[in-house]
Amino acid sequence: MTVAVLGVGVDTVDLGAFAASLAEPGTRFAGAFSATERRQCRERAEARGAGPGTSRADGDRPGGSRSDGDRSGADRSRGATSSSSDQSTPMARHLAARWAVKEAVVKAWSAALYGTPPPISPDLLVWSEIETVCDAWGRPAVRLSGEVARQVAATVGEGTRWNVSLSHDGDSAVAFVVLEGTPTG
Structure with missing residues (x-):
């Protein structure tokens, strides 16, 4: 069986714009994250010495060790300090990376379906069905559920694998997703 890259998304x-949108009453982000995503983000922020509502620049532990797929120390080396902390809480910082994953998953899936219409209308997509979960060591993975999982299985196959990397740099969060599976046809 040959496994191939079916799609890539980034x-x-x-962070500032995301945190502002997250704080707006009635925001579309209110239901975009699963309970697991919210819990893991809260735990990561608190583990890095940032209690609820605090605004450390990165939500990192003193000494600079990072987890959550955020392996780059580039934001510290470039001198990012108060601008990040003024614009977002550590919780928002982690949720922003998960939002980037959701968008990158949709882009990778869309790339795999090039030339065919989307199986789920963008306005009917349930964002919480695309979930970023981390293992005990902070390595991120994608978990799908509901209609998104059914449509991915129907359009690109049951045996797909989502490879994900996420990072923060200064005032940005970035996600890179590679969709692998068995080519059809």
């Missing part, structure tokens, strides 16, 4: 999220 997305960048501005």
Whole structure:
């Protein structure tokens, strides 16, 4: 059985704009994240010394160790300090990376379906059905559920694998997703 790259997606999220949108009453982000995503983001922010509502620049632990797929220390080396902290909380910072994953998953899936109409209308997509979960060591993975999982299986196959990497740099969060599977046809 041959496994191939079926699609690639990347997305960048501005942390300040995302945090502002997240804080708006009635925002579309209110239901975009699963309970697991919200819990893991809260735990990561708190583990890095940022209690609820605090605004450390990266939500990192003192000493610079990082997890959550955020392996780059580039934001510290470039001198990012108060601009990040003024614009977003550590919780929003982690949610922004997960939003980037959701967008990158849709882009990778869309690339795999090039030349065919989307199986789910963009206005009917349930964003919480595209979930970023981390293992005990902070490595991210994509977990699909509901109609998104059914449509992915129907359009690109049951045996798909989502490879995901996410990072923060200064005032941005970025996600890169590669969709692998068995080519049809």
